[in-house]
Amino acid sequence: MSIKLLVIGKSDKGFVTAGEAEYLKRLRRFHKVEKIELADIKNARHLSASELKRLEGQKFLEVLQPNDILILLDENGKRWSSRAFAGQLQKWLNTTSGSIVLAIGGAYGFSDELKQKAHALLSLSDMTFSHQLIRVIFLEQLYRAFTILNNHPYHND
Numbered sequence: 001m002s003i004k005l006l007v008i009g010k011s012d013k014g015f016v017t018a019g020e021a022e023y024l025k026r027l028r029r030f031h032k033v034e035k036i037e038l039a040d041i042k043n044a045r046h047l048s049a050s051e052l053k054r055l056e057g058q059k060f061l062e063v064l065q066p067n068d069i070l071i072l073l074d075e076n077g078k079r080w081s082s083r084a085f086a087g088q089l090q091k092w093l094n095t096t097s098g099s100i101v102l103a104i105g106g107a108y109g110f111s112d113e114l115k116q117k118a119h120a121l122l123s124l125s126d127m128t129f130s131h132q133l134i135r136v137i138f139l140e141q142l143y144r145a146f147t148i149l150n151n152h153p154y155h156n157d
Contacts, residue, residue, distance in 0.1 A: 005135070006063060060114055082144050105131060
């Protein structure tokens with residue numbers, strides 16, 4: 001079983017790719033985590049937000065397997081403390097024979113269809129972050145969760 005981070009498009013920001021690489025490297029010590037970049041939708045600027053979300057949602061669904069647990073990072077999702085998220089992550093790890101799929105949508109978020117298929121919606125903050133920057137922020141939180149689960153001193157109470 002692995003953890004998959006699904007994202008739309010490649011980042012064109014060097015600091016984002018450097019941050020992603022750093023936390024993916026750190027995570028290897030605890031668990032197999034794979035980042036999967038789904039191709040951007042062509043001619044997206046000519047589409048409505050709802051159509052773009054629908055097409056991006058189809059791309060996410062193509063990657064999912066029947067036993068996967070799908071978690072969407074969404075502004076309207078549940079907020080957990082770092083310790084609570086670590087506990088929930090452990091529950092997901094204990095209960096699936098598939099992968100835990102953590103998805104970060106595009107600039108407009110997710111379609112309602114994809115939200116209905118998700119096992120959970122997760123919000124990291126009441127603030128809004130770019131869909132590029134949130135990749136690094138979330139990978140840091142994933143790393144923090146694993147350090148909590150493994151009694152590593154990274155997370156200070």
